[in-house]
Amino acid sequence: MITGAGGQVGLEAVRRAPDYGFTPIGLTRAELDISDAAKVMQTVKDIAPTLLINCAAYTQVDQAESEPDKAHAVNGRGAKNLALACQAINIPLFHLSTDYVFDGNKTGLYLETDTPNPTSIYGATKLAGEQAVIEHCKQYIILRTAWVYGTDGHNFIKTMLDIVQNHGGQKNGHVSVVNDQFGSPTFARDIAKTLLEIAQISQNREHVASGIYHYTGDGTTSWYGFADIIFKELAAQTNIQVRLSPTTTKQYPTPKNLKKAKRPINSALDTTKISNEFNIFPIDWIESVIQVTREIIKQKESQT
Numbered sequence: 001m002i003t004g005a006g007g008q009v010g011l012e013a014v015r016r017a018p019d020y021g022f023t024p025i026g027l028t029r030a031e032l033d034i035s036d037a038a039k040v041m042q043t044v045k046d047i048a049p050t051l052l053i054n055c056a057a058y059t060q061v062d063q064a065e066s067e068p069d070k071a072h073a074v075n076g077r078g079a080k081n082l083a084l085a086c087q088a089i090n091i092p093l094f095h096l097s098t099d100y101v102f103d104g105n106k107t108g109l110y111l112e113t114d115t116p117n118p119t120s121i122y123g124a125t126k127l128a129g130e131q132a133v134i135e136h137c138k139q140y141i142i143l144r145t146a147w148v149y150g151t152d153g154h155n156f157i158k159t160m161l162d163i164v165q166n167h168g169g170q171k172n173g174h175v176s177v178v179n180d181q182f183g184s185p186t187f188a189r190d191i192a193k194t195l196l197e198i199a200q201i202s203q204n205r206e207h208v209a210s211g212i213y214h215y216t217g218d219g220t221t222s223w224y225g226f227a228d229i230i231f232k233e234l235a236a237q238t239n240i241q242v243r244l245s246p247t248t249t250k251q252y253p254t255p256k257n258l259k260k261a262k263r264p265i266n267s268a269l270d271t272t273k274i275s276n277e278f279n280i281f282p283i284d285w286i287e288s289v290i291q292v293t294r295e296i297i298k299q300k301e302s303q304t
Contacts (some may be wrong), residue, residue, distance in 0.1 A: 001049035004056030012192035034078035070151030079129030083136035098146035104264020150188030179246035183214035
């Protein structure tokens with residue numbers, strides 16, 4: 001059973017599950033609101049899955065500052081509801097979390113054992129979700145990831161390409177992107193495959209190695225570096241040239257109706273633990289970004 005099946009990772013998990021020997025039952029937000037405790041418990045008992053993968057989340061980082069209750073309803077209370085339901089029928093819960101549980105003050109890569117200290121409402125609600133899963137479900141995998149993108153939904157690659165397509169680039173073909181936040185772009189498909197691979201391994205072992213694990217694309221960059229790869233591939237595929245320039249988080253404009261959430265300066269995650277436990281190794285972030293950028297460009301061309 002996969003909750004949040006309409007999101008980037010959820011869609012990929014539903015698509016890929018048969019490759020790992022699973023028959024997926026995907027539920028979108030419209031089909032199951034995980035903040036509804038009674039509905040969650042009843043649905044899980046009725047379906048009686050062997051495993052629940054939770055990809056449902058409130059992910060609007062800035063918007064969460066203005067509506068913390070909505071963010072907590074999904075990220076905190078929703079995770080608790082799922083944990084209680086999974087424990088009730090004695091199945092594992094695989095739960096997605098985020099690099100934003102950290103404050104970003106560490107100079108190196110964050111380990112699973114590092115103390116979380118979120119700087120935003122979004123990060124705080126995701127941490128509350130982690131704590132609820134650990135407290136209420138004996139068999140669990142918490143997978144922290146970062147800077148998620150893919151061919152579905154809203155993400156950074158699509159935003160950058162939409163700016164070019166819809167507006168001819170900001171300020172006559174000129175796009176500014178922040179260069180003082182660092183992390184690891186991660187392909188939604190790779191996250192889904194990682195969750196499913198852990199599920200398959202756990203099934204074969206007849207044991208879930210409960211704990212928190214980090215999984216991201218291999219390597220670290222800034223949002224500016226991320227955009228640079230996107231626009232270089234755009235130029236290679238279409239000959240469209242975009243002038244890209246760096247800016248700071250402080251200088252970057254936020255819509256007037258939104259409070260700006262404080263984001264970690266460095267949220268790069270160490271992935272050694274997941275490699276040691278499950279023999280899963282991250283894929284180079286640049287290779288994946290190029291691949292997805294090409295796929296999205298082809299999608300756009302087929303729609304015109």
